[in-house]
Amino acid sequence: MKAFFLSIFLVFTISGFSQSAQNSKSSLASNVAELEEFLKIAVPGDTILMANGTWDDAQLEIKVNGKKDLPVTIMAEERGKVFLEGQSSLKIGGSYIIVDGLIFQNGYTPDDAVIQFKINNDQIANNSRVTNCVIENFTQPSRETQDHWIEFWGRNNQMDHCYIAGKSNSGPTLRIYLKGNENINTHHQIINNYFGPRPRKGGPHAETMQIGSSETSMTPAYVNVANNLFYRCNGEVEIISSKSNFNNFKNNVFFESEGSLVLRHGNYANIDGNIFIGNDNSEFIGGIRVINTGHWITNNYFYNLKGSEFRSPLAVMNGIPKSPLNRYNQVTDVVAAYNSFVDTKSPWHFSVGSNVDKSEVLPASEIRSARPERVLIANNLVYNQEAEESPIVAYDTVDGVTFKNNILNYENKGPVQNDGIITKDFEVKKVSEYLYVPDQSFIDIYHGFDFETIEKDLLGRDRSENNSIGAIYLPVPENTNLFDKANYGPAWFQPExxxxxxxxxxxxxxxxxxxxxxxxxxxxxxxxxxxxxxxxxxxxxxxxxxxxxxxxxxxxxxxxxxxxxxxxxxxxxxxxxxxxxxxxxxxxxxxxxxxxxxxxxxxxxxxxxxxxxxxxxxxxxGSFADTISIKNSNFRNLKQGIALAEEIDDKGEYNAEFVYITDSNFENIQNEVLNYYRGGYDESTIGGTLVFTGNTVKNSGTSRDTEILLRTRGVVNLEMANNTFIDNEVKYIAILWGAKGQEPVNNTLRNSGEIKVEENLKQKLMY
Amino acid sequence: MKAFFLSIFLVFTISGFSQSAQNSKSSLASNVAELEEFLKIAVPGDTILMANGTWDDAQLEIKVNGKKDLPVTIMAEERGKVFLEGQSSLKIGGSYIIVDGLIFQNGYTPDDAVIQFKINNDQIANNSRVTNCVIENFTQPSRETQDHWIEFWGRNNQMDHCYIAGKSNSGPTLRIYLKGNENINTHHQIINNYFGPRPRKGGPHAETMQIGSSETSMTPAYVNVANNLFYRCNGEVEIISSKSNFNNFKNNVFFESEGSLVLRHGNYANIDGNIFIGNDNSEFIGGIRVINTGHWITNNYFYNLKGSEFRSPLAVMNGIPKSPLNRYNQVTDVVAAYNSFVDTKSPWHFSVGSNVDKSEVLPASEIRSARPERVLIANNLVYNQEAEESPIVAYDTVDGVTFKNNILNYENKGPVQNDGIITKDFEVKKVSEYLYVPDQSFIDIYHGFDFETIEKDLLGRDRSENNSIGAIYLPVPENTNLFDKANYGPAWFQPExxxxxxxxxxxxxxxxxxxxxxxxxxxxxxxxxxxxxxxxxxxxxxxxxxxxxxxxxxxxxxxxxxxxxxxxxxxxxxxxxxxxxxxxxxxxxxxxxxxxxxxxxxxxxxxxxxxxxxxxxxxxxGSFADTISIKNSNFRNLKQGIALAEEIDDKGEYNAEFVYITDSNFENIQNEVLNYYRGGYDESTIGGTLVFTGNTVKNSGTSRDTEILLRTRGVVNLEMANNTFIDNEVKYIAILWGAKGQEPVNNTLRNSGEIKVEENLKQKLMY
Known part of the structure; x- marks a missing residue:
């Protein structure tokens, strides 16, 4: 990020609200009381500066009204030199307000939100803007305390050029509320922000953005999320949870973020020109997951994604027939066209979440048997250097999907064969980091209903004269960058x-x-x-x-x-x-x-x-380990091993994301060697990872009440291979979860309990 | 209706599609084959006339494309002199097509629809129009055969100035389909039509109009239903069933129609300036029933409505928490403002359909316990000449409704007391038939969120200068007519x-x-x-x-x-x-x-x-009696009385709407005197009416298997009073349904079975 200083006058030119501030005045407030005094006498066009320095325990309420071309601006004396610390928060109520250049750090909000676009239900913000702000590590002392960092209410509000990172506690980082007529048809703008790392939370309620909720998912939201960077937003399985109608996601970059852009509730999202970048190491980095009706997914670029099922590049789910409001509506009338998939394992997963075979452990109202209908997959380009997998993974019959003019560089050996998936011999060439384009154009294009509205390609170039299948048509100018981190967040701010x-x-x-x-x-x-x-x-x-x-x-x-x-x-x-x-x-x-x-x-x-x-x-x-790694070590004479089983509310929470125990020896551990627990059934909480390989466990589990030596109940990802168990007199060494693909591999058991595989786990529903 | 003839040239001026038809030609087709030939060579701007006379078994497929200002017109040689009879139908596929001046009579469609705005899924109509047409009594031989008379598909289609009456068979008269992207955002226009009598059907599937369905209720429909007359549309409890988003109902007249305008599924309907007229005799004539989110109900005029519950003037329902797609969503964010209620029994019913007390006979997923939330009732005017009832009937706690500045001419003695319901001493005066206005203005108006968008009153006059609570502000010009039947349907057509x-x-x-x-x-x-x-x-x-x-x-x-x-x-x-x-x-x-x-x-x-x-x-x-009336008559020596119990599919159908048996004698009827059955649970099928009063029944029910003398299972409306039963050796004279308010009154039973009241009836769910 380039660090340069914008003068106070510059704010007007980048503010988006043009001004004619002839009679407006500027004041400098040194503390909250002064700020409040200035607000009382502020008139449209005025600017109130907040003095440089640290504002401790500053709970700001900006009650003021600007006018369309004469906003009231509250800004840092110098951007990046005003720090709100301790128990600080900002509430905005009124219209045409700009807040500019503040940093929240070293503390946490004493309220529901750090920045809230309302003061109360009678004082809601409209046409207001938070720009050039930073909220970093401003997280609650307890991870279990729920808050949001930004709450949108009202209409036509904007957050732009902000840097937001390090929320560890429960609650989506940014949440948009749609409750009440004052808060619909919002046209909120969330643009040019840098959503920095959000650590893995272990369990739900750690989205980086949530737009609406299931109960207000019927409302028209019209939120625009454009030109943002989501950088390692690993909170949970949903980076963005769109739960309302008519939202727009355009030109965002999802960089190594362990989750997906999820169209969870609501309809008619438009997802155009976004970039999803994974890496070789993570199967957690997803793409777009689709539920509900009428979405258009166009011109997106998916690179090096290794996720599958819920985390696949394009996951189209099965619904519950006549689904309740808060569960899974059937997918219908969805178009995915002109997207490019480069080195993504299997780009298209259909009927994800199909669980017809789980009828013995789930109530009927949980069975996702309604397959996608009237889904059109057209003009997409798929390139895989190593084509080990089929382009399609299907968890149910694929009978409601139409394929038209999709190009693949390898043979489709999968179960779904279709004239609309065509193998062509082509290669890709690297234009710049992460950006690969095919070495030839494919101009046999399918012209579907309303396809004339797909006017531009990923790079924003007109498709009407030059065109090709895939997100980008040829030629691509040399040195084209896919994205530049310097373009996101405040220009003057550099993340640590x-x-x-x-x-x-x-x-x-x-x-x-x-x-x-x-x-x-x-x-x-x-x-x-x-x-x-x-x-x-x-x-x-x-x-x-x-x-x-x-x-x-x-x-x-x-x-x-x-x-x-x-x-x-x-x-x-x-x-x-x-x-x-x-x-x-x-x-x-x-x-x-x-x-x-x-x-x-x-x-x-x-x-x-x-x-x-x-x-x-x-x-x-409430504690959470991102990683516990034990390698090539010896453990002797312990009453108990590792216990990660304090999250027993069955709400999907758990105590550690990754547990690696490899090439180690355990001897004389009286009780469990490991107790690792994740409870609560909700497919959004697909976490917990245990790798237990190459270990030797001897004379352990000797206490009377040890039934299972390695307890792993509810942990979703598990590998147990090449271990040796000797003289452990327990009933079970471990009970694995068959439905999640868990199975013991090449373990040696001598005078020890068995490793059992239970296909389905009875779990408590979370909602 | 004024009968005058419009020349062929006139059609262009009223068509709504202006033309510059310099090079267009006009042809006269005498039969279907000729019509098809002309269609093949038609170019934009052409007119094809259909020769006067009867076209038997004419199954027309209009495949043609006009242009925006040059439609292709297919019209009667003379309007009202072209009759499609026998097995006839009309399908339209293409764009900018006008069909004008046809009469469908003496027959029925051999297909799904009489008029269909598509030929097949690949040939859908857009920007096309059916005008000045009549469909009268064109009903299937069997009432159980399902069809529609008009099916809308595609976008921007219009039906105007048509007369549509006499559909007796199953299926909504007019249905709008929203399945598939080609059929959403329709902006269909249904304007200036005369929907004539649709007889009572007995059971469901007899709406006059259905817009979408539960499974497509998430789609934006944008259908405009304006300036239509609904004249005795008695088919079922829903006159119009709106099942999609963003529909507009404006300036329609619902005249003595036994049903309601029902917002069944979907959200954000706008109901403005409509007129609902009842009469003293019927409790079946309803107003507006509200389910779901975000509706605005403004400037409507409700006159002489006697309905209650589902059929009340304004019925706001309870929902099912997190309702499945096809059941009852909670009502939220609804505004009802500036409406007038004149001589309507109790104008406002809240939590209609609350059935928390039915948990023993219904599954949990059927319990409507979610009360209306964020509902605003403001600036409404209520006048009752005789104020016997409370203005509000509440079936659950009224805690989610805000009342503001509503004026009542009588004391609110009801259970819901609120500062926003204000008693004022005023009278109304009659301006013209059905139109009553208050004798004074009420200018203490509540200005709610977005109320500035309620710009006009019922009469279309600007509210910005002169304004009042209620649908109409004062003064009202003398001789203002509320509506004129002559303004609806084809100008040349007179209903029988x-x-x-x-x-x-x-x-x-x-x-x-x-x-x-x-x-x-x-x-x-x-x-x-x-x-x-x-x-x-x-x-x-x-x-x-x-x-x-x-x-x-x-x-x-x-x-x-x-x-x-x-x-x-x-x-x-x-x-x-x-x-x-x-x-x-x-x-x-x-x-x-x-x-x-x-x-x-x-x-x-x-x-x-x-x-x-x-x-x-x-x-x-499949047979259906509208009315069976027996008065002051004697019946002797019959094996059996009246049997109306052939509809045993439990789909809500039944064999008679009204059964009146009064002041009559029955003697020596061996089996049941009456067997009247309505099966199937769905609150949309609230039919069957039995009045059994002042009768004497002797020596009847003598056959061994007669357990109940008067079987009335599932019949909703029932009066049983002042009868004498002598020497009828059955177990039960009748079993009444307590939950529907049924109770025996002043009956004399001598040596006869008992009259039992069963509170709740176990019934088969219909969906």
Whole structure:
């Protein structure tokens, strides 16, 4: 992002509300009281500056009315130099108001929202705008406290050029409300924003954007979401949840975001010219998921997406016949045309969510048996360098989909064969990063009903003279960039590099260890000289740290009872490498805080030896580990292993996203080696990942009430392979979930319980 | 209706498609083959005339394309002189087509529709128009055969100045299809038509208009229904069933039509400036029934409506929480403003259909417990000359309705008290027929959200300068007519007067009786001289006839076995007065045809004595009596009385609308005196009416299997009062339906079974 300073006068030219501000005045407020005084006397055209500096616990209510060409502007004295911290919030009520250039950080809203386009139901904002603002890591102390960062109400409001990142707690980042006639036909504009990383939440209610709700999904919203960057918005399976009618999604970039643009409720969305970029490592990065009626999906570009089912590049769902308002309407009258799919595994998944075979575990009203009808797939281009998969995955009969003039570079060996899916021998060439175009045009184009309205290609060029199948017609000018991160968010703002490398701090004694721990910056490495270190106090991990020893392992002997050796704090990230950690049989090796685990933590253990603790990892309800990784380590003499089973409300929440346990040995673990739980049935909460491979478990599960050695109930993604279980006298080593494709592979079981596969899991419905 | 002839040139001026028809040609087709030839060579701007006369079995397919200002016109040589009869139909496929001046009569369509705006799914009409046409009594031979008279497909089509009446069979008269992208955003125009009488059907599927269906109710329809007359459209409980979004109902007149304008599915209807006129006799004439979201109901005039619940002037329903697509969505965000209610019983019914108390007989998914939310009732005027009822009837708590500045001329003694319902002392004065205005203005007006869009009053006058609460502001010009029947339908067409009086034909012998029966015209009276008449053949009743004797009763002795004395044909209407009818114990007194009872029949029996028959009235499945009336008559020695129980499919159909049995004696009826059945649960089928008062029933129900003497299962409206039952050894005289307010009043039972009241009836769901 280019960092340059815009003078106060410049705001008028980029504001979108042109002004003739001859008689308007400008005032400088130093605090909330002054701001309120200025607001009382403000007239259309006025500007109120907020003084540079930190405004602590500032709960701003902007009650004022501008006029169409004379807005009232509330802005930072200098953009990016006004910080709202602590318990701060902003409410806007009135019309033609502009708020410009504020930063929310180091705190959280004491209210429902950080920025709200209303003061109360009688004072709603209309024709108002928030621009050039930043909300970063302004997340609630407890992940379970629900809020929104931006709430839209009223009509014709706008958020543009903002940077929004780091929401860890429950609740969509941005939510648009449509309740009441004052809040429909909104024509809200959400444009040119940078939605930065939203960490994985583990469970639902972590959308980056939600437009309406099921109960207001019948209303015309007309929200325009255009030219935004969604950068690693990993909160949950829906990046955007569109739950209303006539929304427009145009020219947005979804970059390595673990979720999809989901047309969850409501109809007649227009999704044109968007870019979806994945990577080789993640099967969680999706594209567009379609439910309901009348959507048009055109000119979109899908690159390197590895997701399938709910997370496939284009997922067209099965509906519930005559669905209740909050469930799944049948897909009808949908057009997907002129899209390009480059190196996406299987681009088109139909009847996703079909669950006719689940009738024994689900009520009849949950059975998605209504197949897509009157769906048209036309003029799309599919290129795969390695064509291992079929272009279509079908979870039910594909009888309501018409295919016309789609071009594929490989043979369609899939179950759905159709004249409208045509194999042609072509290659792609790289124009710039992520942008690949075919080496030839395909001009045998299908002209469907209303196709003349698809006037432009992904690059915004007129299709009327030059045209081709796919999102882009040829030729493409050299050096065309697919997108540029610098074009999103405030021009003056640079997001922090969270992966910045730190320095190595050498440690030779226990005292030095504790001292340097405190002094260390995020990213630093504490390197212990070989030897013994005594610890009689908890080590708090609130930053990103590595603790390692070189060559020969250093040994940490933890002597205190009742407290844990390592206490994980929010945002704490610990890599423990080449360390021996020995306890006193009473305390736990690792624990989270008991509450206010506001942000996810991480724990990596590698080449370590840990023994003589009560519990290996104990977590609190509300805590969430993004990643727990154990590699090539040995564990002995523990009462219990890793327990990630505190989210027992069955609302789809869980305590860890990724749990990797590989090439390690467990011996004499009295109770469960692992207890990892995700409860609640709702296909939006398809999380939890366990990789348990190459391990050996011996003499464990010896306590009387241990029935299952590795509890994994409700965890969706699971791999269990190449392990050896010896002398574990439990009934079950594990019970896997067959319907999710889980099966044990190449495990050796000697004098141990069995690994059972249960096809369907009875789960509590979440709604 | 003024009858004058429009020359062929005139059509261009009223067509709405202006033309510059310099090079266009006109051709005269004498038959279908010629018409098709002309169509093949037609170019935009051409006119093809259809020769005067009767076109039998003419199945016209108009495949042609005009242009915006150069339509292709297919029209009668002279309007009203071209008759399509027998198995005829008209299909239109193409664009800018006008069909003008045809009459469909004496027949029925062999297809799904009489007039269809498509030929097939690949040949759909757009921008086309049917004008000045008549479809009269063009009904299927069997009432159970389903068709439509007009089917709209495509976009921008129009039906105007047509007369449409007499559909007796199953299926909405006019239906608009919205399936597929080609058929949405229609902007169809249905204007200036005369929808003449549609007889009561008995059961569902008899709407005069249906716009969409539940499964396409999510689509934007944008149908405009304006300036039409709905004249005694009595088919069923819904005159218009709006099942889609953004429809407009403006300036229509609903005259003595037994039903309502129902917003059944879909949202954002606009109902402005319509007139609803009832009468003192009918509780079936309704107003507007509201379901779903976002409707605006403004400037409407409700006069002399006596309906309640589903048929109340303004019925706002309860919904089913998270309703399935085809059931009842919650009412939200509805505005009813500036309406006038003059002499309507209780104008406002809220939470209509609330059935929380029916949980024992209905599944949970049928319970309408979601109350209206965010409903605004403002600036309405209510005048009742006799204020016996409360202005509000509430079937649940009224907590989601806001009342603002509504004026009432009487004290609100009802359960819902609110500052927004204000009593003022005022009177109304009559301006012209049906039109009453208050004697003073009420200018304390509520200005709600978006109320500035309510620009005009019922009379189309600007509200911005002069304004008042209610549909009309003062002063109203003298001689203002509320509406004029002459303004609807084709200007040259005069509907038949179905109540025309006939002449009296004197009869003195059996031969003369049969001869004059055949010669009689509809409306005639056969007057029998006193004496005995022998009959050995069935008397066919296919017209409207009265058979009576003066002073002393004439006696008809029917001698033939196995056939019925009187055979009711479709449209047959018999009044039997002051007659003795004696059978032979074998045959039936009255019967319908076994099939093809295409139109309802009527049977009135007054001051008669009927004895010694097998069955008093035997009907066939599919037959339907509008009215069966028995008054002051005696019945003896019958095996069975009246059986109206052939509709046993439990689809809401039934065999008679009104059954009146009053002041009569029944003696020695071996089986049931009455068996009247309506099966199937759906609140849209609220029919069947029995009045059984002042009768004496003796020694009846003697056969062993008679359990109930008067079977009335599923009949909704029932009065049973002041009867005497003597020596009827059955278990039950009758079982009444308590939930429908049925209760026996002042009946005397001696040595007879009991009259039981069952609160809730277990019924089969219809969907």
């Amino acid at each position: 590099d969270v992966n910045k490398k730190g320095k190595v701090l050498k440690v030779t004694s226990s005292e030095e260890f504790l001292k340097k721990l405190e002094q260390a910056n995020s990213g630093d490495i504490l390197e212990l000289a070989p030897g013994n270190y005594k610890l009689d106090t908890s080590v708090d991990i609130a930053k990103r740290l590595t603790i390692r020893s070189q060559d020969k392992k250093a040994k940490l002997k933890f002597t205190s009872a009742n407290i844990a050796a390592f206490k994980m704090h929010p945002k704490g990230s610990l890599k423990l490498e080449n360390i021996i950690l020995e306890g006193n049989a009473e305390s736990n090796a690792f624990e989270t805080l008991d509450e206010n685990m506001s942000v996810a933590y991480n724990l990596w253990i590698k080449d370590a030896e840990i023994s003589d603790f009560n519990q290996l990892l104990k977590v609190s309800k | 007067d179905v109540n025309k009086k006939g002449k009296v034909l004197k009869v003195t012998s059996s031969e003369e009786f049969l001869k004059k029966l055949e010669q009689a015209n509809s409306g005639d009276i056969l007057e029998l001289a006193p004496g005995n008449y022998k009959l050995d053949t069935s008397v066919d009743i296919a017209k409207r006839l009265t058979i009576r004797s003066q002073d002393k009763k004439a006696k008809l002795k029917f001698t033939s076995a196995n056939i019925a004395a009187f055979k009711m044909h479709p449209k047959g209407s018999l009044k039997l007065e002051n007659i003795i009818l004696e059978g032979n114990a074998e045959s039936n007194a009255f019967e319908t045809l076994d099939e093809n009872m295409s139109v309802a029949y009527n049977l009135w029996i007054k001051d008669a004595e009927i004895s010694d028959f097998n069955q008093l009235l035997k009907v066939s499945k």
